[in-house]
């Protein structure tokens with residue numbers, strides 16, 4: 230019983246410590262710098278979970294920008310809404326999505342960002358087809374996903390670079406660049422194909 234109480238008492242600190250530790254290797258600012266995310270942009274974050282990256286994005290795009298935080302799990306979105314309200318982030322809008330369709334508002338997004346989520350999408354090709362209607366002209370899509378050779382856990386759960394490229398080759402997007410500077414992830418940057426196949 231005493232052990233249980235001690236664990237409960239220290240849990241919030243453990244959670245914060247875990248986020249600090251994630252910042253170390255996740256490098257959210259460096260990711261946003263490499264993607265050119267700046268004030269005023271409208272970002273669709275797909276598979277936002279409970280919002281690890283959402284608040285970094287919201288801080289960066291500022292009052293004139295928006296972050297549409299999407300997920301199929303509404304519990305995570307509730308956590309995001311509560312934190313946004315508590316911390317005064319008026320520029321975060323949660324969007325409950327469907328497995329095949331994010332349901333972002335049409336023709337709105339400058340960029341779609343998928344932070345550690347692409348490998349969990351079960352219908353990525355249909356999802357990519359549906360997200361196209363939500364993009365502004367010239368919009369980009371960034372997949373930040375763990376690389377099996379760079380991590381020493383859940384290797385079989387993650388997708389190799391070749392698997393990501395293979396899946397995406399069946400969509401309306403074309404690869405612009407792969408950033409490899411992160412210790413655990415690759416960043417795959419895509420844009421719409423100029424002429425559909």
Ligand SMILES: C[S@@+](CC[C@H](N)C(=O)[O-])C[C@H]1O[C@@H](n2cnc3c(N)ncnc32)[C@H](O)[C@@H]1O
Pocket residue numbers: 275276277278279280281282299300301302305326327328329331343344345346349350351352356
């Ligand atoms: C590993 S979590 C990552 C959460 C968060 N982005 C982070 O980095 O902490 C993957 C998330 O993708 C979500 N997801 C899976 N399939 C999805 C889909 N088709 N559309 C939107 N979200 C999806 C899951 O519900 C989960 O919250």
